[in-house]
Amino acid sequence: MTTYNPPLKDIQFTLNEVANYPAIAALPGYEDATPDLIEAVLEEGGKFASRVLAPLNQIGDHEGAKWHDGEVTTPPGFKEAYRQFSENGWNGVGCETEFGGQGLPKLIGAVLQEMWKTANMGFSLGPLLTTGAVEALMLSGTEDLKHKYLPNMVSGKWTGTMNLTEPQAGSDLGLIRTKAVPQADGSYKISGQKIFITYGEHDLAENIIHLVLARTPTAPEGTRGISMFIVPKFLVNDDGSLGERNDVRCVSIEHKLGIHASPTCVLAYGDNGGATGYLVGQENRGLEYMFIMMNGARFAVGLEGISMAEGAYQKALAYAKERVQGRDIAGGKASVAIIKHPDVRRMLMLMKSQIEAMRSLAYYAGASLDLALKHPDEAERKKHQAFVDLMIPVVKGWSTETGIQLASLGVQIHGGMGYIEETGAAQYWRDSRIATIYEGTTGIQANDLLFRKIIRENGSTLRTVIGEMHHTISELSQQPGPDFAVIREALDRGVQAIMKAGAFFASTIMKDIKAVAAGAEPFLELMGIVAGGWQLARGAMAAQAKINAGETDAFYKAKIATTRFYADHVLSRADGLAYTVTNGAAGTLALADDDF
């Protein structure tokens, strides 16, 4: 059975000291979400995650979702857990109060998601997709559509999906072929096949609201001719009751490497004359709406990297303390727990330090998400939006890639037991593997970061961020002891590495766009490592402040030691990555296709 201890102490520390939660609670609209209330909410959320969701994680993996004749059955226990999840109000935590949500800050929604995901990633995807659909409707739906669909989606009575992918249209949504033909009554007849639809069919809720990308007959080719439609599984009558079954059918579900509990559906629209759909927003602007909403989805997937690493870490740590094997290398005849072996400790520290770095960066970016939405000053909102836009591909790309590596270390620490499925370590690794793929692969995040977020604006936000990093570096100079000196130097070198890479891009973009693109992924990795180290360093200074103020809890000393470890073991990769960015294109682009 999966056990999960919500890391509330580190979460609270990161929330308050790194992401400066008190400033979020002070934003207009969030006044009620006081730090005290949030502490209580997170404690309850942690209990739900550990007591209700975590016990179903392994059974969800083992049994998986099952398809039979168009119907999908979720694993044993999921239905009851989902009922409780909705009834307890967790589904609408981050949704607007207007439609029945709790209206809590996005940041708090993110923390809760981290916990759901660690406890049971397969379960968490249902509510995540619903939240995405709710946000898309909030952003671009008419009041009519909102009032008809949102209350039940926010409460969790109905769930939502996002229908983008088709067999020939994955990363390249311009190739979408699903058709939407306008009808006399203002509705549309939708027909086509969508694949990889998460929770596209299931038995958790009485209705499923599909958001579907499709083309109207007059739509231009490519990405500019895509519109967004609501296609409910059951049509909804004007009085809100459920009407006819719509013409959408789950043809099959995929047999996947992981997240077995989450049904990944092939949906056929319009096999019997066309599914009834309703246009969301304006025609041909579907992709634009999807992209606005996608920021949230990508951020959430970034959290999955953290979650899988956290779950893997907790399991590996428990095993390392309990498994007795070998003697202490410094001497002694007695067999010792393997945590005593320096290499096991190194692996645990790689996990711990990178989890804390990823969490710090994600929460810091999450806070900016709220500041971008709610800050009273428009210039501040803009500044934070720019920061969020820059950081989302980093949080998504870097955290998910790192999540896989750390889940792999979790397997490794278990030795042979890690390879046995019953142990549960392997599940984190398998589940983590999807997160670098869906909602845009790492390569796509890297291109988004470099071309859309940096080059398009000539690096202005990046320069601002580098300025903030320099500020942190100068603050680090004021801190006592050798650990901070090491941290300061490593961060300084990391920032220099980013600047070197940036200078290369600036001088190359007009001459050789392929050489720039060849460096995108190593640059994303570099940005993640350095930005994570930056936020970790801010946390270490906050910990030092606590110590200065007389705090004796070892937690604070450990924060500093963990950051120092990160400097020596992770930030130390920055130079090599900058080298690869600035020199690596020739090798990447040298071969003809047939020479591979």
Place this chain on the structure above:
Amino acid sequence: MTTYNPPLKDIQFTLNEVANYPAIAALPGYEDATPDLIEAVLEEGGKFASRVLAPLNQIGDHEGAKWHDGEVTTPPGFKEAYRQFSENGWNGVGCETEFGGQGLPKLIGAVLQEMWKTANMGFSLGPLLTTGAVEALMLSGTEDLKHKYLPNMVSGKWTGTMNLTEPQAGSDLGLIRTKAVPQADGSYKISGQKIFITYGEHDLAENIIHLVLARTPTAPEGTRGISMFIVPKFLVNDDGSLGERNDVRCVSIEHKLGIHASPTCVLAYGDNGGATGYLVGQENRGLEYMFIMMNGARFAVGLEGISMAEGAYQKALAYAKERVQGRDIAGGKASVAIIKHPDVRRMLMLMKSQIEAMRSLAYYAGASLDLALKHPDEAERKKHQAFVDLMIPVVKGWSTETGIQLASLGVQIHGGMGYIEETGAAQYWRDSRIATIYEGTTGIQANDLLFRKIIRENGSTLRTVIGEMHHTISELSQQPGPDFAVIREALDRGVQAIMKAGAFFASTIMKDIKAVAAGAEPFLELMGIVAGGWQLARGAMAAQAKINAGETDAFYKAKIATTRFYADHVLSRADGLAYTVTNGAAGTLALADDDF
């Protein structure tokens, strides 16, 4: 269905130009194994791998080995494939002709193993374990035992196993408890439980010869009290016919992350009075015999890293050429195959270059294995043995860690399809995950490399190898063009990084053994990267020599470009790793156990 194209061109090149096969063929005893003969043998082996083994790879994964009431059934088709494998003589390829083997060089055995493993790793493990058992008996069995068991094991009529692990004794074999009580007739009664026994029970052959580590009643505690026993599944009569069923039973098989076709057995010895076993070699020297044999096993597992990466690469490359998605970043309206995207190309090059580096190092070390065995000059034998001893943990640890990373890239290149099991990309990743664990985890390889292979002899072999690397660096200076200049500089920096790490170990070992141990794994990674780059560079120079001699095949130019890519993308990590080795211990060792 898995398709596999044996990379014979690269194999032949690496064999002849990097590992200098002609020198191996010239060794006494290998005269018949001329390069021409070997070319034919490898071609036949490649056909067997691609036509017989590869088509069973996915069904082996999907169906897995099945346990019922003590019997194990291998997946459909495995029995017939094994029959053909044995009949064609592949089982005894590297075994001595005295007992019916082909007596081919170890190096050739390794190349064939690479092909079996890529085609079907689950299948390959049966013959691999048999070979290991054959070698252990060759080394330490009496003539009687050899004549009784070896001919049928070499022919493949019987298979062999290695029984080391017990629930409480994994990496720490000193904790073994299985008992061996001497009987009046000179045999022993064996009782105890062994776990993780690969092909410990199956339906491929009529008998299974278990080599079992156990303790006699008078044995000293710990590793010095372990003896090795032969325990056949069916006792063998003096006339060679099969006798009674022995008291060993397969209690269950494990449900694993990968290599599903390979039954991983729990074996119970002596539940009904004791299994009959026969001492191999001298009492209490079992671990020593096992370790001699383990060099071969670790080398073979290192090949698994190469194999899984090769399989993943072939599949990803085919997909990248066929999957059309997105436009060329340099312009054009048409959708293109994803191999045109710089980041996909970067991933393919990461795979290609590291596969070739790993193969080069493994074959070069494999050649030394033969030179250590057969060279007429004792000093040469010793020199090569020292090189092999140094390099085996590198080949094992580095290639298997890299294998996982590259198999992961294979999944990534497939995008969403990579996460679907039917695609087959995920199987390579899951199968690859065991190789950093069994036959000694990467941490154990790292300790072996650093403490047993380097520090114990004050670094003398390492210094010799560094001298040889410097020789290559000076040869690189003689090569034309900018690629070689980059390669030379990167290799030079890599060697300096090794020297920095070495100097740190030398100055720290007497003061702080834990700080040394904390750097063992990053050092192993560094050694792998640099040694692989060294051999790749030797290959690039051989390719240049071909070009100088008028060869126009693009293969040779690609070798140089691939090495240059490796210099910029892989060797570039060397400085960071050296930094971690020399500075990273403080962070690794800072926390108390309870602070994690």
